[in-house]
Amino acid sequence: ILNVEQSPQSLHVQEGDSTNFTCSFPSSNFYALHWYRWETAKSPEALFVMTLNGDEKKKGRISATLNTKEGYSYLYIKGSQPEDSATYLCAFLYNNNDMRFGAGTRLTVKP
Amino acid sequence: AAGVIQSPRHLIKEKRETATLKCYPIPRHDTVYWYQQGPGQDPQFLISFYEKMQSDKGSIPDRFSAQQFSDYHSELNMSSLELGDSALYFCASSSGGLNEKLFFGSGTQLSVL
Numbered sequence: 106i107l108n109v110e111q112s113p114q115s116l117h118v119q120e121g122d123s124t125n126f127t128c129s130f131p132s133s134n135f136y137a138l139h140w141y142r143w144e145t146a147k148s149p150e151a152l153f154v155m156t157l158n159g160d161e162k163k164k165g166r167i168s169a170t171l172n173t174k175e176g177y178s179y180l181y182i183k184g185s186q187p188e189d190s191a192t193y194l195c196a197f198l199y200n201n202n203d204m205r206f207g208a209g210t211r212l213t214v215k216p
Numbered sequence: 217a218a219g220v221i222q223s224p225r226h227l228i229k230e231k232r233e234t235a236t237l238k239c240y241p242i243p244r245h246d247t248v249y250w251y252q253q254g255p256g257q258d259p260q261f262l263i264s265f266y267e268k269m270q271s272d273k274g275s276i277p278d279r280f281s282a283q284q285f286s287d288y289h290s291e292l293n294m295s296s297l298e299l300g301d302s303a304l305y306f307c308a309s310s311s312g313g314l315n316e317k318l319f320f321g322s323g324t325q326l327s328v329l
Contacts, residue, residue, distance in 0.1 A: 139317060143259060148306065149251075151317035194259060196318070203272045204249065204310075204318075206261040 109197045111207035118185050119215050125181040126210040128195030132176035137198040140169055140180055143209070144191045152180075152193075185214040218242055220309050220321035228327045229297050237292040237324045241309030247271070248290040249310075249318060250282060254303040265290055266312065297328045 110129045118124050130138065137156045143149040153162040158173040166183045182189055192209040199205065221240040229235050241248050250262040261274035265284035276282070279297075284290045288309075294301060304325050308318040 137315065141318070143253075146304070146323075148320035148322055149259075149308070149318070151319075154315050154317050156315060192259065200271075203266075204264060205272065206251070206259070206274075209259055 109195060109205050109207040111193075111195055111210050113210060114208065115211040115213070117213045117215065120185060120187060122185050122214075123181065123183045124185055124212065125179050126193060126212075128178045128180070128197075128207055130176050130178075130195075130197040130205075131199065132174060134199045135173045135176075135197070136200060138171055138173075138178050139196040139198065139204070140178070141194040141196065142191050143194055149194060180210075182212070185212070187214045187216050190214045220307060220319050222305075222307055222321035222324050224324060225322065226325045226327075228329060230329050231297055231299060233297050233328075234293065234295045235297060235326060237294070237305050237307075237326070239290045239292070239307030239309075239321060241288050241290070241307075242311075242319055245309035245311045245319075246288055247310040247312050248284055248288070249308045250276075250290070250292050251306040251308065251320075252303045253306070254300070257303075259306075262292070294326075299328050302326060302328045 140152040141149040155171040160171040194209045196206045247266045249264040253259045262276040264272045268284045282292045304323045306323045308320040
């Protein structure tokens with residue numbers, strides 16, 4: 106069963122807090138792990154594509170790590186800002202072209 | 217640069233009608249994904265295509281069907297529309313491969329009255 110699970114489902118933090126959420130995926134047939142940021146009524150935007158165990162990627166205050174052996178990826182946001190409020194989706198590429206999305210973590214940052 | 221084009225941008229239908237949404241991927245992208253986001257809901261993966269063949273299927277109702285054509289554009293056909301089908305429908309395209317991210321269209325807002 107190809108389940109991609111994200112936790113928590115939703116998260117409310119104060120401006121300035123650092124936060125992190127998890128994406129769990131099957132550790133077999135791994136090809137790549139994607140993170141997307143999806144603001145309401147806008148198109149999802151790619152954050153990271155990670156392919157190697159131990160990968161760490163960073164984009165401004167947002168970073169991600171990858172553990173393919175145990176099947177998880179963490180997304181970290183340092184010093185959350187209200188504009189970080191969005192749904193963060195991870196997607197697991199398990200063949201070269203088959204991709205399964207998680208349900209997302211909905212982040213709300215309160216000023 | 218060319219982006220993923222979805223049409224129409226907005227669509228209003230009545231219950232039990234049919235609707236067809238279109239997605240034109242970025243040139244040379246052979247993979248298309250469809251995604252649905254209802255009001256206040258989490259995004260739901262519907263279906264994907266690679267090289268004109270269905271490659272993965274998510275929570276797509278039996279009333280919906282989709283296909284990818286020879287020019288790689290994709291159409292999502294929805295029949296017997298229900299009020300709960302009102303949502304924003306995104307498609308995304310990719311050129312495949314390990315490091316290729318998805319590019320999303322602006323979405324089609326479907327309202328079922």
